[in-house]
Amino acid sequence: MGKEANIKPPYEILAFITINKDRVLAGNALSLYTDTKEVQKMLTVDIAKALKADIVELKTGDYMVIRV
Amino acid sequence: MLNINDLTMIITATIMGTLARIFTLKEDIRQYPSYPNGYLIHIVIGFVAAGLGAVAIPALLSKNYIAITFLVLAVQQFRDVRKMEKDSLLSLEETEYTYRGNAYIDGIAKTFEARNYFALIVALSVSFVIQILKSKLWLEVVISIIVGIVIIFLLTRFSKGKSVGDIADVKPGKIEIKDSELYVDGIFVSNILGSDNARKLYKEEGIAVVIYPKEDHFRVTLDHYGQRQAILFEATRALGLKRYHFTRKDYEKGRIVVTLVPIISDINRLIDSVKNTPLLESVQKSHSVMKTNLLRSE
Numbered sequence: 001m002g003k004e005a006n007i008k009p010p011y012e013i014l015a016f017i018t019i020n021k022d023r024v025l026a027g028n029a030l031s032l033y034t035d036t037k038e039v040q041k042m043l044t045v046d047i048a049k050a051l052k053a054d055i056v057e058l059k060t061g062d063y064m065v066i067r068v
Numbered sequence: 069m070l071n072i073n074d075l076t077m078i079i080t081a082t083i084m085g086t087l088a089r090i091f092t093l094k095e096d097i098r099q100y101p102s103y104p105n106g107y108l109i110h111i112v113i114g115f116v117a118a119g120l121g122a123v124a125i126p127a128l129l130s131k132n133y134i135a136i137t138f139l140v141l142a143v144q145q146f147r148d149v150r151k152m153e154k155d156s157l158l159s160l161e162e163t164e165y166t167y168r169g170n171a172y173i174d175g176i177a178k179t180f181e182a183r184n185y186f187a188l189i190v191a192l193s194v195s196f197v198i199q200i201l202k203s204k205l206w207l208e209v210v211i212s213i214i215v216g217i218v219i220i221f222l223l224t225r226f227s228k229g230k231s232v233g234d235i236a237d238v239k240p241g242k243i244e245i246k247d248s249e250l251y252v253d254g255i256f257v258s259n260i261l262g263s264d265n266a267r268k269l270y271k272e273e274g275i276a277v278v279i280y281p282k283e284d285h286f287r288v289t290l291d292h293y294g295q296r297q298a299i300l301f302e303a304t305r306a307l308g309l310k311r312y313h314f315t316r317k318d319y320e321k322g323r324i325v326v327t328l329v330p331i332i333s334d335i336n337r338l339i340d341s342v343k344n345t346p347l348l349e350s351v352q353k354s355h356s357v358m359k360t361n362l363l364r365s366e
Contacts, residue, residue: 045263055262057248063262 085118
């Protein structure tokens with residue numbers, strides 16, 4: 001991993017938006033549950049815009065809003 | 069009271085020393101945080117350094133040995149120049165497109181310090197040559213100027229250092245986006261392209277280059293985090309940055325990816341800026357890279 005492994009990653013997770021109730025957990029990041037994929041996508045984009053952040057789409061279909 | 073010979077010696081040496089600083093200012097223009105004020109500050113400091121070098125020989129000859137100790141002051145002053153540059157660049161970090169990184173800043177600050185020694189050494193050499201020559205005054209001045217020019221040339225070559233283009237090939241990279249993942253020439257770069265807007269932007273406007281080390285051992289230099297940060301900084305400064313910038317190394321073959329969404333979409337300019345990024349002094353280098361060829365043509 002080299003030097004980078006020792007450096008604190010320069011990003012933070014701001015929000016986690018999921019359509020699966022089982023994956024809503026407590027933590028520092030805002031954790032949101034929505035019913036539909038459309039609402040999930042809309043919420044993610046709106047939060048990212050407001051916080052000037054980036055979006056990661058996980059393979060599970062969940063979204064993370066992160067700031068790099 | 070100074071005689072005409074001493075006065076000529078001091079003036080010639082001071083001018084040559086100051087010119088040495090001015091020439092080196094022009095050579096590495098991209099390392100300048102601000103043009104008019106940066107130029108003024110460094111020319112004035114270079115002039116002071118040249119003045120100190122110019123009067124050292126006459127002071128010694130007039131048996132004013134204590135006066136020589138001001139060379140120590142000069143060294144201290146140059147160290148302050150390094151510190152000043154370091155502080156200045158560090159304070160700019162938050163305002164740039166991306167970070168220069170501590171390794172790059174350290175290298176730039178050292179360069180600033182070293183170039184004041186150029187002025188000192190050139191002035192000292194010029195005054196020394198005038199002193200040892202026993203000829204007509206104008207001839208002494210001409211010969212000393214020639215010697216000064218040669219020394220400026222040698223010092224410039226000596227301190228030049230290498231750039232990324234010397235140890236690696238830089239070629240355009242092909243951008244691919246699979247879902248939210250960004251790939252360049254098949255190398256995974258990032259997965260933060262989670263929104264449709266981000267994917268569209270990157271697909272339409274993203275550009276990328278891949279750095280191929282010419283020898284396997286050059287990976288030691290190119291893989292260095294500070295070195296890659298410096299490359300990315302030069303790339304964003306050359307083209308501007310609209311959104312997103314990444315570097316990624318490929319562990320298998322040692323390729324380095326540099327990709328961004330620039331303001332000016334010019335792949336050749338990106339390649340040039342990556343190639344011209346200096347290899348950082350603080351980066352552990354192989355001996356073959358460190359060898360400096362004084363007379364190599366550009």
